[in-house]
Amino acid sequence: MVITSEKNEFIKDVKKLADKKYRYEKRLFFVEGKNSVFEALKSGFEIVHLLVAEDFNIDFQIEKEKIVFVDEKVFKKISDTVAPQMIMAVVKMPKWEVNDIVKEGGFYVILDEVQDPGNVGTIIRSADAFNVDGVFAINNTVDIYNPKVLRSTMGSIFHLPVVNDVEPSRLFHVLKKHGIRILSTSLKAEKYIYDFDISKNAALIFGNESRGVNRLLDEFIDSSFKIPMDGMAESLNVSVAASICLYESERQRLIK
Incomplete structure (x- = not known):
């Protein structure tokens, strides 16, 4: 039929x-x-x-x-x-629980109000490529099951835990309980990404395309870093920035 x-x-x-x-x-x-x-x-x-x-x-x-x-x-x-x-x-839909995903020594990605479906999907795909243990979406990040997000993941949505609409304070509490440092990108940071050990025990926050990481999260963030750029561009697309950071984490793991 x-x-x-x-x-x-x-x-x-x-x-x-x-x-x-x-x-x-x-x-x-x-x-x-x-x-x-x-x-x-x-x-x-x-x-x-x-x-x-x-x-x-x-x-x-x-x-x-x-x-x-x-x-x-x-x-x-x-x-x-x-x-x-x-x-x-x-x-x-899977029933992912934060407590089941976060573990000591893990490496995680947090998406803070990232609005573009293509960016979210690309970050999930990069997280899959560079061996991230889990991705958490907070603060009105576009739904991870949006068809455009799913298409951009190219199937990576099925390879690692990706959790939607996580309550921020609860997430950060669980991460810190397991010794996970909370790090964010910032154009105003004094240190560069390679000044930090992000091979493990770290969660990287990537913020809104135009505003960056929400300042209300400052109380939870342990440190911030920037990506070295010598060209004329003022900033990078969030999915590009995330991919560079996740590659650096993988690079650090490979040389240890």
Whole structure:
């Protein structure tokens, strides 16, 4: 059976997952594209439904009862992309707990009111590439299950714990209890990133694209550093800055 109408109740429900409120009511999100779906299947996340076009070649294992065939025209109506790959997975949100993720010796990323979905997704992807133990989103950072965020992660959302809407004071309490230093980037800092040991026992905060890290967090921050820049640019895009910092952490681990 192939669903051929966008008025189908199942299709309506999937389409509504583009809305944050509905996602959290249902505790579901969707990812599109063969690569992201494949990473979801490998990850152990619970796949609730797999939507595919009628002639799509399913070359990976999944329970037949979870597969839903959808007409291409209908698929384009529910897709968040201009040129959909005709495969989508509806996935159950994991129940990450801060206390289960934070450990002594760990290395973490905190996103403070980062608003651009592409930036958030890119930072999650870099966190995956450079062996971060967990990512925490605080202070109205864009939802990590936003379709544009998920697309930018290129499947990395399934490789490490990423926790949305964490209460800041609780997060910082747990981090400090485990001996994790809280560090932030700042253009006004006197020291450079390489002056700090960020190979472990550290959580790096990256702030809003235009305002940086919220000053209300100053009481929790142990130190700040800057990235050396000799060119004319006043600052770096937050995802670029984060990637440089995460690479430096990995570099420090490799030379020890």
